[in-house]
Structures are given as C-alpha cells and as structure tokens.
Amino acid sequence: xxxxxxxxxxxxxxxxxxxxxxxxxxxxxxxxxxxxxxxxxxxxxxxxxxxxxxxxxxxxxxxxxxxxxxxxxxxxxxxxxxxxxxxxxxxxxxxxxxxxxxxxxxxxxxxxxxxxxxxxxxxxxxxxxxxxxxxxxxxxxxxxxxxxxxxxxxxxxxxxxxxxxxxxxxxxxxxxxxxxxxxxxxxxxxxxxxxxxxxxxxxxxxxxxxxxxxxxxxxxxxxxxxxxxxxxxxxxxxxxxxxxxxxxxxxxxxxxxxxxxxxxxxxxxxxxxxxxxxxxxxxxxxxxxxxxxxx
Numbered sequence: 412x413x414x415x416x417x418x419x420x421x422x423x424x425x426x427x428x429x430x431x432x433x434x435x436x437x438x439x440x441x442x443x444x445x446x447x448x449x450x451x452x453x454x455x456x457x458x459x460x461x462x463x464x465x466x467x468x469x470x471x472x473x474x475x476x477x478x479x480x481x482x483x484x485x486x487x488x489x490x491x492x493x494x495x496x497x498x499x500x501x502x503x504x505x506x507x508x509x510x511x512x513x514x515x516x517x518x519x520x521x522x523x524x525x526x527x528x529x530x531x532x533x534x535x536x537x538x539x540x541x542x543x544x545x546x547x548x549x550x551x552x553x554x555x556x557x558x559x560x561x562x563x564x565x566x567x568x569x570x571x572x573x574x575x576x577x578x579x580x581x582x583x584x585x586x587x588x589x590x591x592x593x594x595x596x597x598x599x600x601x602x603x604x605x606x607x608x609x610x611x612x613x614x615x616x617x618x619x620x621x622x623x624x625x626x627x628x629x630x631x632x633x634x635x636x637x638x639x640x641x642x643x644x645x646x647x648x649x650x651x652x653x654x655x656x657x658x659x660x661x662x663x664x665x666x667x668x669x670x671x672x673x674x675x676x677x678x679x680x681x682x683x684x685x686x687x688x689x690x691x692x693x694x695x696x697x698x699x700x701x702x703x704x705x706x
Contacts, residue, residue, distance in 0.1 A: 412456060412548070413673040416702040421552035421676060426511040428452045429539035435531050437523030440611075440635070441485075441496060443628030446519035448501070450535050453512040455546040458672055459505060461488070461495050461515045474502055474515075476670045476693055482686040484621070486667055496521040499686070500611075503666030504532035507602035508541065509674070511548055527610035527634035529662055533603050553677035557699045559692040564683045566692040571678040574598075576664060579682045580657040585614070587638050591657035597665060606665070608651055609658040612636035615645060664689050671697050 434449040453460070459474040470493050472478055481487040485497040501522050505513060525531035558567040577594035595601050613621070613630075615637050621627045636656065637645040644650070652658055664681055667689035675696070684692070 412458070413671065413697070413701060415549050415551055415673060415700055419551045419554065419700060420549045422550050423547040424509070424550060424674070426455050426544040426546050426548050427509055428454075428457075428512040428542050428544060429510070429536065430542040431539050433535040433539035435523060435525070435535055437525055437531070438629040439497070439519060439521040440524035440527070440629045441521060441625075441627055442519065444519055446517065446521065446523050448518075448522050448535075449516040450539055451514040451516060452539075452542065453514045455512060455544045457512040457514070459502065459510070459513050459515065459669075461498070461517055463493060463495070463520075464516050465518045466493065469516075474498060474670060475672050476690070476697060479670065479690055482690045484686070486670075486686050486690070488670075494520060497524070498522065499663050499666030500524075500529045501532050501666070502669040503662045504529040504536060504602070504607060506665055506669035507597055507606070508533075508536050508599045510536065510541070512544070524611075524629060524634045527636075528659070529602075529607040529666075533607045548674060551673060551675040551700050553675055553696075553699070555699070557677075557695055559688065559695050561688065561691075564685075564688045566679065566681045566684050566688060568675075568677040568679050568692075568696060571676055573678070574674075574676050575678045576661045577678065577680045578657050578661045578664065578684075580654075580660055581683060582614075585638055587644055588656060591654045593652075593654045593657045593661060595661075597661075602665075605652075606658050606662050609655045609662055610634070610636050610651075611659055612638060612656050615639045660684070668693050668696070671700070673697075673700055675700065 436447040478488040580591040582588035
C-alpha cells in the first residue's frame with residue numbers, strides 16, 4: 412500500500428477483491444502460445460500480484476512501479492529474469508473496477524490477448540463477482556498540476572473532483588490516426604462500455620520489424636487493428652468507434668497508471684503518450700503523492 416501524505420487524502424473507500432476465482436485461456440500476442448490466466452481473491456493489503464504457475468515455486472511479481480522492467484512495446488514487470496509481458500490490458504480493467512487485492516495466476520510469460528482489448532478481463536471480474544473488504548484504502552485528490560513532457564509527448568494531471576482521462580492521438584502521415592480525441596470520467600460502467608472493447612493497433616510497416624524481433628507470433632486481424640501505409644484499415648468491418656485507437660490509448664494509460672497502486676482523483680490530459688512516457692509520468696505522480704521530491 413502506498414504511504415500517502417495526509418494532506419492529500421480526500422476520502423476513503425472499502426478495499427475490494429473478488430468473491431470467487433475466474434479464468435480464461437487463449438494465446439499470447441507475442442509468444443503465440445496457449446496461456447491460462449486466473450483471477451483469485453486475495454486478503455486485505457495484498458495488492459495486485461501476478462503468480463507464474465508455470466515456474467518452480469510459483470514466483471510472485473507485484474504489479475507496482477518498482478517491478479517495471481521494460482516499456483518498449485508494452486509494459487513488462489518482473490523480478491530479475493522472471494517476467495510477465497503486456498500486463499496493461501489486465502491492469503486497466505482491474506483499476507477501472509477498483510479491485511485492490513487480487514492474485515493473478517498465469518501459466519506463461521504473458522496474458523492471453525483475447526481480441527486485443529480488455530473485454531475478457533472485464534468478463535472475468537464480473538464472473539468472479541466483487542467482494543468488499545473491511546479495511547479501507549485512501550483516495551487522493553491531486554491539488555497541484557503534475558506534468559511530464561518530452562518533445563511532442565505531453566502528460567499532465569490537473570485538480571479534479573473525478574478521475575478523468577483525455578487523450579489526443581495524432582499520426583500526421585496516417586489519415587486513420589489523425590486528430591483522434593476522446594475524453595471521459597473513468598469508472599467501471601464507462602470503462603466497460605466505452606474503453607474495454609477498444610482493440611490494440613499497429614502500423615502495417617511495423618509488423619515486419621516486430622516479426623524479425625520474434626514478437627507478435629499470436630498477432631492477427633482478430634486481435635489487432637492494422638493501419639495500412641496509405642492510412643486505411645486492413646481489417647474487415649468498421650471500427651467499433653471512430654476514435655477506437657485513441658480510446659485504446661486511454662485503456663493503456665489507465666493500466667500503466669494503476670502501477671502507482673493508489674486511487675487518485677485528477678484530470679489526466681495526454682498527448683501522443685505511450686508506455687514509456689506513461690511510466691515516466693506515473694513515477695512523477697507517485698513522487699507527488701508520497702511527497703518525494705515535493706516541496
């Protein structure tokens with residue numbers, strides 16, 4: 412549990428876990444291998460932890476900033492050479508549903524990709540049912556702007572009575588990715604309806620490079636939107652939303668910010684951010700919340 416400086420505590424709520432276990436099996440987007448993920452209730456104060464069931468002694472990796480090892484194409488957490496890739500889609504659903512304590516048992520190095528969104532993890536949470544616990548957790552109200560910026564990538568947290576994310580996506584050379592913007596208050600209802608279904612996406616020209624790196628062995632048009640070099644969409648059918656890609660970026664950002672392991676109220680405004688900048692910004696927010704480097 413993050414140690415919050417008292418002046419920032421706005422209110423508290425009961426901690427939450429699941430009533431029962433739920434599971435899902437499918438392929439990982441990078442390994443292409445079959446993997447099973449299982450959400451199991453956990454006692455108060457446990458936090459969100461991943462347990463590698465395929466390894467001896469079933470090592471446990473907490474889903475916190477301290478254990479982030481890589482953010483190049485997705486968010487990877489780990490301890491030494493024991494890793495779990497692409498945790499952001501799982502964590503985004505868990506954060507949106509305010510789940511505080513959960514043991515995530517996984518039989519491989521990455522969660523199943525499903526359709527490239529958070530839908531399967533929302534379904535797992537709702538299948539397991541939500542259980543309130545006796546202990547409380549603080550909800551921090553951000554009182555000052557907190558920002559991170561580099562080049563044309565910007566993130567800022569502004570004071571707000573709600574937890575809100577506004578995202579601007581802009582790839583000037585790709586018509587399908589020009590000037591997408593979406594903004595909403597995040598809660599379990601809005602997340603399930605407007606964010607969880609939105610699929611990950613990739614530029615067609617990047618696919619060969621990813622394959623050469625031994626990645627996306629499980630990638631297909633069933634679990635990712637592919638944007639062609641001329642800016643069109645390779646997938647059949649229409650996008651779920653005109654701003655589906657910007658919404659997926661909100662999904663990713665929400666998952667990455669969950670690594671702070673503290674509820675907070677703020678309006679997060681992001682421009683062209685990705686996992687690496689999300690992680691840098693999350694560290695800035697954590698410093699603010701815990702008073703590290705804060706005067």
